[in-house]
Amino acid sequence: MIKIYNTLTREKEEFQPITDGKVKMYVCGPTVYNYIHIGNGRSAVSFDTIRRYLEFRGYDVDYVSNFTDVDDKIIQAAKDLDITTSEVAERFIKAFIDDTxxxxxxxxxxxxxxxxxxxxxxxxxxxxxxxxxxxxxDGDVYYRTRKFAEYGRLSDQSVDELEVGASQRTGGEQQSKEDPLDFALWKTAKQGEIFWQSPWGKGRPGWHIECSVMANQLLGDTLDIHGGGQDLEFPHHENEIAQSEAKTGETFANYWMHNGYVTIGEDDEKMSKSLGNFVTVHEILQEVDPQVVRFFLATTQYRRPLRYSQKTLTEAKNNLQRLKNTYENAVFRLNNATSSLNDDNEQMTEVRQLVNEFIIAMDDDFNAANGITIVYELAKWMNRYIEQDVVSYAVLRFALDHFLELVAIFGIVFEENLADEQIEQLIVKRNQARKNKDFARSDEIRDQLKEQGIILEDTPQGTRWRRQS
Structure with missing residues (x-):
């Protein structure tokens, strides 16, 4: 049974979807005015990993992640770049999709x-x-925060505590409000800004209202899971709950999930654009293998802080290489494996046990750190098995398929592309099998090559091969 740490209750709870076998999941996406930094990238990777695991466990996940393409930062970026807000949005939506x-x-x-x-x-x-x-x-629309009795529950803050911070803000917007805690649902457009006509005049949506509306339109009144970065817990998600539940009278989301910060430097300072200490995913991918970056972001438990440094990237690179070595060694050993052995069932049982341990680890609030540790144990098991004098093709293929399935949950894909030298070696073995009238082994090698897109052609001049186009 999957357990999820629910930010709203601050407890791990057994996951019970609204509809058996289905998950309605909304994750806050980026405001598209610039390239995403590595902290934003962590959120995208963390919830992609969670989604993949839910699918691995048999759930049909309806996954929604928005683009905020109307915002003060986008308007400012349009001015700075001397292009329209829609052009800014299109540019950085494309960049987000390319990078992720x-x-x-x-x-x-x-x-x-x-x-x-x-x-x-x-x-x-x-x-x-x-x-x-x-x-x-005067054309702005504000939400009456105090009217919603449970305001502050998600972020575990009282209204009085929130009022102290809110009352310290100044400016025209604060003077217009009935209460410093109230927040904007609709903003009057300033001269030259993008706007839409509304019953209250020309304007545009506030930030918080968009996610409530899009989640409601696409997934209904109540979501199974609502996720996002820890920095969105307050005020964004707090405000989403207030406006959504006031409108529908229903619970907005049953489980609230928030990924931890990416930190940087010796003091583990939170990385953010506002602090100016960020590095973009776009920049990192120019220098680091994307699979290494993915592995780095995906293999720490999502709620824990993640330190970004050259040391942690190098550790991720080395750990990923060890898994890749296991994969390549297993694929190569398949070339001279025998069809089956007497102890196949016993060996497969050991593999199944490791897979079960992986499930137990990941069922505990998607604990990727513990999950990847079990994958390392499976890799060790495979390495020991590969070193035996005689190995079973059935067992090794069974272990390799499970290995690939588990690493894919972390977004890692190893391609089974045989090198030309390996193909030639298999053809020699096949020809020897045919000479020995071992046609079962000959057919097995042909099928093995075919599975990997290698087509054999037997001619009077010998066996030729080509890659399937």
Whole structure:
């Protein structure tokens, strides 16, 4: 049974989806005004790994991750770059997809954009106004925070504590509010800014409202899982709960998940664009193998802080290389493995036991650190087996298939491409088997090569081969 640490309750809870076998999952995506930094990359990789594990466990995951393509930062970037806000958004949506695809992050089932949900956002806000949860001031619309009794529960803060911080802010927006804690649902457009017509005048959505609306439109009133970076816990996710539950009267999300920060330097300082101590994924991928970066980001338990340094990258590179060596050695040993041996069932049972241990580790709040430790144990088992004088093709193939399945959960893919020399060696073995009238072995080698896209042609001049196009 999978257990998830729920930020809302601050406890590990048994995962019970709303519908058996299905998971409705929403993860906050990037504001697309620049390249994502490694902390943003961690969030994308962490929840991609969680998604992959849920699918491995048999769940049908409906995965939504948005793009914030209307925002103050995008408007400023458009001014700085002297292009439109839509051009800024398109440029950095493409950059996000390019960078995360190199990290083998699967595309979401839905990547909604704010500009495509303006009317549903307006309709949502109007319901909040009608219910008395929101009010209009000179074309701006604000949410009455104190009206929502459970405000602060997600971030474990009282309204009084929050009020102290809010009351220290200054500016025109604060003066317009009924209460310093209230937050914007709709903002009046300034001169020259992008805007849409609304019942309250020309304007654009506030940041928090977009995720509530897009999640509601695509996944319904209640989500199974809502995820994002730890920095989104307050105020973004706190505000999402307040406005969503006020509108629908239903629980917004049953499980709240937040990945930990990426830290940098000896003092483990949180990496962020606001602190100016960040490095972008785009920059890292120019210098580091994307699989190493993926392995680095995916193999620490998602809630724990992750230190970014040359040392930790090197450790990830070395650990990944050891797994790759195991894979390559196993593939090569398949070439001279015998069909089966008397102890196949016993050996396969040992592999199954390791897979079960992996499941136990990952079922405990997706503990990737413990999960990858079991993968290392499987690799050790395979290395010992490979060194035996005689090995069973059935057992080695069984172990290798499970090995590949488990590393794929972490986003790592090893390609089974035989080198030309290996192909020639297999052809020699096949020809010898045919000469010995061992046609079963001959056919086995032919099928093995065919599985890897190698086509054999027996001619009077000998056996030729080619790669399947």
């Amino acid at each position: 695809s190199q990290l083998n992050v699967k595309l979401a089932d839905h990547h909604p954009r704010v500009v495509d949900y303006i009317q549903p956002i307006i309709d949502f806000i109007q319901v909040l106004i009608d219910k008395g949860y929101a009010y209009v001031v």
